[in-house]
Amino acid sequence: xxxxxxxNIFKYWAISCTLFGxxxxxxxxxxxxxxGVGRIDWNFxxxxxxxxxxxxxxxxxxxxxxxxxxxxxxxxIPIGVAAGIYLEEYGKKSRFANILEINITNLAGIPSIIYxxxxxxxxxxxxxxxxxxxxxxxxxxxxxxPIIIVATREAIKAVPxxxxxxxxxxxxxxxxxxxxxxxxxxxxGVVTGVILALSRAIGETAPLIVVGALTYVPFVPxxxxxxYSVLPMQIFNWISRPEKxxxxxxxxxxxxxxxxxxxxxxxxxxxxxxxxxxxxx
Amino acid sequence: xxxxxxxxxxxVWYGNFHALKDISIRVRPNTVTAFIGPSGCGKSTxxxxxxxxxxxxxxxxxxxxILIDEKNIYAKRVRVxxxxxxxxxxxxxxxxxxxxxxxxxxxxxxxRGVKDKHTLEEACESSLRQAALWDExxxxxxxxxxxxSGGQQQRLCIARTLAxxxxxxxxxxxxxxxxxxxxxxxxxxxxxxxxxxxIIIVTHNMQQAARISDxxxxxxxxxxxEFDTTVNIFTAPKEEKTQSYITGxxx
Amino acid sequence: MKKRNEKxxxxxxxxxxxxxxxxxxxxxxxxxxxxxxxFKEVSVVEFFTDTQWTPLFxxxxxxxxxxxxxxxxxxxxxxxVALPIGLSIAVYLNEYAHxxxxxxxxxxxxxxxxxxxxxxxxxxxxxxxxxxQTLIPSLAGFNxxxxxxVMGIMIIPLISSLSEDALYAVPKSLREASYxxxxxxxxxxxxxxxxxxxxxxxxxxxxxxxxAFGETMIVAVAAGLEPRLTLDPTVPIATxxxxxxxxxxxxxxxxxxxxKTIFSAGMMLFxxxxxxxxxxxxxxxxxxxxxx
Numbered sequence: 082x083x084x085x086x087x088x089n090i091f092k093y094w095a096i097s098c099t100l101f102g103x104x105x106x107x108x109x110x111x112x113x114x115x116x117g118v119g120r121i122d123w124n125f126x127x128x129x130x131x132x133x134x135x136x137x138x139x140x141x142x143x144x145x146x147x148x149x150x151x152x153x154x155x156x157x158i159p160i161g162v163a164a165g166i167y168l169e170e171y172g173k174k175s176r177f178a179n180i181l182e183i184n185i186t187n188l189a190g191i192p193s194i195i196y197x198x199x200x201x202x203x204x205x206x207x208x209x210x211x212x213x214x215x216x217x218x219x220x221x222x223x224x225x226x227p228i229i230i231v232a233t234r235e236a237i238k239a240v241p242x243x244x245x246x247x248x249x250x251x252x253x254x255x256x257x258x259x260x261x262x263x264x265x266x267x268x269x270g271v272v273t274g275v276i277l278a279l280s281r282a283i284g285e286t287a288p289l290i291v292v293g294a295l296t297y298v299p300f301v302p303x304x305x306x307x308x309y310s311v312l313p314m315q316i317f318n319w320i321s322r323p324e325k326x327x328x329x330x331x332x333x334x335x336x337x338x339x340x341x342x343x344x345x346x347x348x349x350x351x352x353x354x355x356x357x358x359x360x361x362x
Numbered sequence: 363x364x365x366x367x368x369x370x371x372x373x374v375w376y377g378n379f380h381a382l383k384d385i386s387i388r389v390r391p392n393t394v395t396a397f398i399g400p401s402g403c404g405k406s407t408x409x410x411x412x413x414x415x416x417x418x419x420x421x422x423x424x425x426x427x428i429l430i431d432e433k434n435i436y437a438k439r440v441r442v443x444x445x446x447x448x449x450x451x452x453x454x455x456x457x458x459x460x461x462x463x464x465x466x467x468x469x470x471x472x473x474r475g476v477k478d479k480h481t482l483e484e485a486c487e488s489s490l491r492q493a494a495l496w497d498e499x500x501x502x503x504x505x506x507x508x509x510x511s512g513g514q515q516q517r518l519c520i521a522r523t524l525a526x527x528x529x530x531x532x533x534x535x536x537x538x539x540x541x542x543x544x545x546x547x548x549x550x551x552x553x554x555x556x557x558x559x560x561i562i563i564v565t566h567n568m569q570q571a572a573r574i575s576d577x578x579x580x581x582x583x584x585x586x587x588e589f590d591t592t593v594n595i596f597t598a599p600k601e602e603k604t605q606s607y608i609t610g611x612x613x
Numbered sequence: 614m615k616k617r618n619e620k621x622x623x624x625x626x627x628x629x630x631x632x633x634x635x636x637x638x639x640x641x642x643x644x645x646x647x648x649x650x651x652f653k654e655v656s657v658v659e660f661f662t663d664t665q666w667t668p669l670f671x672x673x674x675x676x677x678x679x680x681x682x683x684x685x686x687x688x689x690x691x692x693x694v695a696l697p698i699g700l701s702i703a704v705y706l707n708e709y710a711h712x713x714x715x716x717x718x719x720x721x722x723x724x725x726x727x728x729x730x731x732x733x734x735x736x737x738x739x740x741x742x743x744x745x746q747t748l749i750p751s752l753a754g755f756n757x758x759x760x761x762x763v764m765g766i767m768i769i770p771l772i773s774s775l776s777e778d779a780l781y782a783v784p785k786s787l788r789e790a791s792y793x794x795x796x797x798x799x800x801x802x803x804x805x806x807x808x809x810x811x812x813x814x815x816x817x818x819x820x821x822x823x824x825a826f827g828e829t830m831i832v833a834v835a836a837g838l839e840p841r842l843t844l845d846p847t848v849p850i851a852t853x854x855x856x857x858x859x860x861x862x863x864x865x866x867x868x869x870x871x872x873k874t875i876f877s878a879g880m881m882l883f884x885x886x887x888x889x890x891x892x893x894x895x896x897x898x899x900x901x902x903x904x905x
Contacts, residue, residue: 084796087800088797092705096705098698098701099718099722102702105766109740112739134719135897148749162630163625163626163629167626171627182636184637185633186720188637188878191887191890195644197829198875199636201875202647203643211735226632227633243453243455244459244460246453247458251470251526252444252473252526253443254620255619256621261473262459277510281731284732290862293861296862298623317833317835319711320734335732
């Protein structure tokens with residue numbers, strides 16, 4: 082039957098599409114590994130960058146990444162979680178909360194490079210922070226704030242209303258109920274969302290370029306006001322060089338970056354599964 | 363004789379919906395009062411007035427007075443958290459916190475700043491005994507409350523309520539989600555508890571009301587149709603509507 | 614006493630929320646302010662009609678069209694790849710695949726979305742471009758085709774995930790009615806489900822376009838940095854985003870006209886993506902409202 086035939090043709094087409102996506106992923110990863118794994122050794126990780134590809138390492142880039150990630154986490158997590166709590170627990174019907182909600186959805190769709198432009202004008206120039214780690218961290222914080230807020234809200238939403246009722250009926254205040262019942266119960270979901278947000282921040286390059294992350298940094302940042310580079314920047318820099326050996330370096334650095342990213346994502350998903358099991362209503 | 367709870371011409375609106383119409387009732391201390399009536403008649407709404415759980419509902423408005431121990435619980439200076447120490451509530455579906463049994467029972471105390479381990483442990487044991495749960499859980503209070511059976515969870519919720527030493531206990535269909543054996547246990551419990559507490563229980567199970575309560579109030583479409591001793595309500599009701607309801611003509 | 618503490622806590626929580634509003638206001642203000650200054654020196658007409666964008670050269674032209682064409686060209690190629698593939702995957706997972714397969718495949722596809730974009734850029738430059746050059750010998754080392762395709766691959770999970778959610782939201786009754794009349798899965802999917810879920814699917818496409826417009830690194834690595842008003846995918850081009858990167862990495866003095874071009878270009882990008890996001894939000898609201 083013609084219909085049967087069409088059905089099967091589409092089925093195999095669709096399966097091919099699915100396999101295409103997975104195949105691309107595999108080709109891609111295998112390619113990177115072949116290109117770069119040979120270059121990875123302890124020296125690669127601990128060497129400073131250099132004009133000679135064989136001597137160049139990712140040490141300063143990794144330290145820069147650690148700095149940026151640390152500062153971003155310190156800034157974004159409290160603000161994001163607090164805002165999420167406010168939207169979910171306090172502001173429910175107010176016009177202010179409505180505006181916030183629409184606003185956050187909007188922010189999530191703005192290209193990351195625009196955050197870079199914002200950071201450039203406000204943090205780098207107006208606040209006079211120059212192209213320092215703190216300026217980069219503040220910029221990235223604004224970028225991932227919507228992600229953390231949404232994750233917090235979803236986690237809080239998942240806590241059954243009955244828990245809230247029981248707490249109030251025993252005479253707890255709103256904040257006692259939030260801090261002693263809701264947040265602990267929602268904690269796993271929040272942590273998962275935070276880790277996912279941070280793993281997104283690790284891979285961001287464009288906004289950091291705009292706020293002045295350097296491509297060649299032969300030192301490790303010692304304070305938030307220092308200049309810095311990050312792993313994706315280093316990769317970008319090496320890709321842009323014509324020498325083939327730098328391409329190898331880039332591949333090796335990519336492997337490190339991907340490892341970090343996958344470990345973070347994997348950990349977040351593991352946490353989510355454990356949390357969902359523990360809190361079975 | 364002083365009454366434990368007095369409601370005086372109470373009217374409740376949710377937005378434009380007139381949920382409770384001119385309710386006046388007086389409850390004596392150390393009694394069990396049952397609220398019966400078909401779904402949507404307002405009995406749960408009225409119950410929730412007593413510990414002010416309706417305060418959280420959009421568009422809620424009340425007129426009239428509710429007094430506990432002669433004091434107006436809706437007065438401006440009344441602190442809701444204090445009220446809920448006096449008046450405890452047990453819900454239809456058991457809702458233990460996802461914490462240990464011990465933490466569940468003492469929660470009402472810890473949020474009020476009680477830190478002394480000894481005090482907490484004593485309160486825990488006393489409450490669990492009163493709730494007829496102690497023997498079943500005493501060996502492992504650190505077990506998660508969610509691991510208990512439905513009936514046990516509900517008794518845990520009762521223990522949790524008792525731990526703050528209220529004088530009034532509100533129960534909103536406490537056994538309707540439980541099996542018959544657990545239900546029987548809870549009913550026995552209520553009979554025990556009434557020696558020390560004033561209990562008001564909402565139930566859609568008329569036989570249950572007949573078994574455990576001293577007085578019964580019949581609600582219908584937001585009105586308090588009749589309030590009398592349980593014996594009278596079920597054998598010689600004065601109102602026709604009451605008669606129709608208890609004989610099952612509508613429900 | 615306690616009541617005051619509660620109020621204070623609420624205030625600080627609200628303050629945290631307000632920071633997001635400040636962010637939006639900040640973005641708008643920065644872009645508008647600097648753009649206004651920019652347009653004091655460059656006429657709006659020239660900005661929108663000049664076919665050359667050469668602010669960094671000695672012969673300065675400030676026509677935004679080449680950047681816009683670059684952006685649209687790469688995004689178009691990306692959607693050309695991602696839409697058929699993503700939609701087919703969505704239909705397959707929704708209607709054909711065993712739930713276990715669905716459970717396994719979905720997270721694997723999400724991995725595609727988690728990879729940092731600079732890594733995709735590397736892939737485009739070192740693997741895809743050489744491969745394409747065997748098929749199209751005239752393909753330049755830097756071009757729009759390669760990053761376009763790779764962007765498409767990156768966006769596949771976006772379209773497949775959202776479209777699948779939209780398909781899932783279609784009431785079972787429609788599905789049963791179609792099968793009850795003897796339709797195949799293919800017919801049910803494309804004659805009944807996809808039309809019913811069309812708004813949700815459109816939302817996913819709009820969001821994908823918006824994502825593609827804002828993409829920077831893949832294009833920055835693999836497309837070169839030559840603003841060019843063209844629809845030819847085989848030559849180097851520049852997009853709004855890659856231009857911004859180029860200027861940021863250079864030695865353009867802050868406060869100069871050349872520097873201000875970042876903001877006027879950024880303004881364009883913001884306006885485009887804002888319009889797309891707003892449309893998609895409206896469509897989404899109407900769609901899910903339909904099925905409540």
